[in-house]
Amino acid sequence: MKVLVTGGCGYIGSHTCVELLDNGYDVVVVDNLSNSKENVIEKIKKITGKKIKFYKEDICNKNKLDEIFSKEKIDAVIHFAGFKAVGESVKKPLMYYRNNLDSTITLLEVMNKHNCKKIVFSSSATVYGSPKKLPITEDSSLHTTNPYGTTKLMIEMILNDLYISDNDWSIAILRYFNPIGAHKSGLIGEDPNGIPNNLMPYIVKVATKELKELSVFGNDYDTIDGTGVRDYIHVVDLAKGHIKAIEKVSKDKGIDTYNLGTGNGYSVLQIINTFKEVNKVDVPYKIVERRDGDIASCYASCEKAKKLLNWEAKLDIYEMCRDSYNYVKKNK
Numbered sequence: 001m002k003v004l005v006t007g008g009c010g011y012i013g014s015h016t017c018v019e020l021l022d023n024g025y026d027v028v029v030v031d032n033l034s035n036s037k038e039n040v041i042e043k044i045k046k047i048t049g050k051k052i053k054f055y056k057e058d059i060c061n062k063n064k065l066d067e068i069f070s071k072e073k074i075d076a077v078i079h080f081a082g083f084k085a086v087g088e089s090v091k092k093p094l095m096y097y098r099n100n101l102d103s104t105i106t107l108l109e110v111m112n113k114h115n116c117k118k119i120v121f122s123s124s125a126t127v128y129g130s131p132k133k134l135p136i137t138e139d140s141s142l143h144t145t146n147p148y149g150t151t152k153l154m155i156e157m158i159l160n161d162l163y164i165s166d167n168d169w170s171i172a173i174l175r176y177f178n179p180i181g182a183h184k185s186g187l188i189g190e191d192p193n194g195i196p197n198n199l200m201p202y203i204v205k206v207a208t209k210e211l212k213e214l215s216v217f218g219n220d221y222d223t224i225d226g227t228g229v230r231d232y233i234h235v236v237d238l239a240k241g242h243i244k245a246i247e248k249v250s251k252d253k254g255i256d257t258y259n260l261g262t263g264n265g266y267s268v269l270q271i272i273n274t275f276k277e278v279n280k281v282d283v284p285y286k287i288v289e290r291r292d293g294d295i296a297s298c299y300a301s302c303e304k305a306k307k308l309l310n311w312e313a314k315l316d317i318y319e320m321c322r323d324s325y326n327y328v329k330k331n332k
């Protein structure tokens with residue numbers, strides 16, 4: 001079976017390519033490298049010892065995408081490509097709406113034309129906004145607080161409308177919680193340029209002394225130690241969830257949405273302390289004011305994915321902290 005992976009050079013996409021190849025799938029990657037590097041393809045080959053086809057193209061380019069579909073005879077698509085920085089989306093909303101929506105609509109049109117109607121889509125827990133109850137189940141109310149989140153919610157709505165119009169589609173929408181960690185080889189992982197938005201890349205940059213100290217936003221939340229609690233998931237577990245989702249869309253028609261997290265919440269201080277303990281490094285931090293829009297706690301119920309996809313996260317917070325640091329140390 002041949003799977004097209006859009007955004008396959010990126011953080012989650014590259015780990016998913018490894019799992020696909022290890023599970024015997026043929027993989028075709030389309031990525032415009034707007035947030036990744038081409039050498040990731042060589043690294044995926046090195047990890048798996050398998051061939052992988054790469055096209056450096058923008059998936060908003062309908063003619064090119066059409067050519068790729070004509071040539072490759074794609075059976076199913078995993079759609080990662082898109083911009084993902086919340087703060088940047090607030091500053092540049094049109095850029096986010098243009099890229100995330102245009103790329104998806106173009107992709108769906110080309111898939112329709114080639115009668116390829118199986119897709120797994122990367123959504124995000126951000127579509128839950130400020131959750132009213134925990135753990136968050138897939139039927140919780142949806143509400144977004146920034147343009148990035150709105151693009152995810154809009155794409156979910158587009159996919160729902162598409163399925164209503166044509167029941168031949170098989171669609172899995174995956175709402176990720178907070179992916180961290182890296183492949184154990186240390187060859188692929190996450191290493192954002194500049195000042196990171198998320199906790200783990202920030203901790204890593206402080207541990208490697210690229211940044212002086214970490215700011216912890218608020219220690220007076222109603223949580224175990226006052227700092228914000230999130231559901232972190234190892235990127236390799238997340239990648240494995242995509243294999244289960246591909247199996248599901250290959251088997252059953254319909255549209256369904258699944259949370260992919262661990263179901264456990266960890267506070268910022270728990271993550272910092274675990275990171276220090278596992279990696280035997282210092283991570284200086286200071287407590288600062290709460291950040292606008294942050295919530296106290298957010299973690300998933302992953303029962304639906306367990307029941308319907310036969311998937312659950314296996315790797316723990318120690319492995320997440322170890323592998324995040326290992327990747328950056330190896331790639332300095």
Ligand SMILES: NC(=O)c1ccc[n+]([C@@H]2O[C@H](COP(=O)([O-])OP(=O)(O)OC[C@H]3O[C@@H](n4cnc5c(N)ncnc54)[C@H](O)[C@@H]3O)[C@@H](O)[C@H]2O)c1
Binds near residue numbers: 122
């Ligand atoms: N990392 C997270 O914390 C997180 C959480 C929830 C959801 N997601 C979603 O998962 C997906 C993958 O996230 P990631 O962390 O791997 O991001 P990433 O930026 O590392 O990967 C995205 C890839 O898509 C490519 N891309 C972007 N626009 C493109 C276009 N028009 N044509 C072709 N390629 C394009 C980029 O070059 C990049 O390689 C994204 O859709 C993201 O919104 C990520």
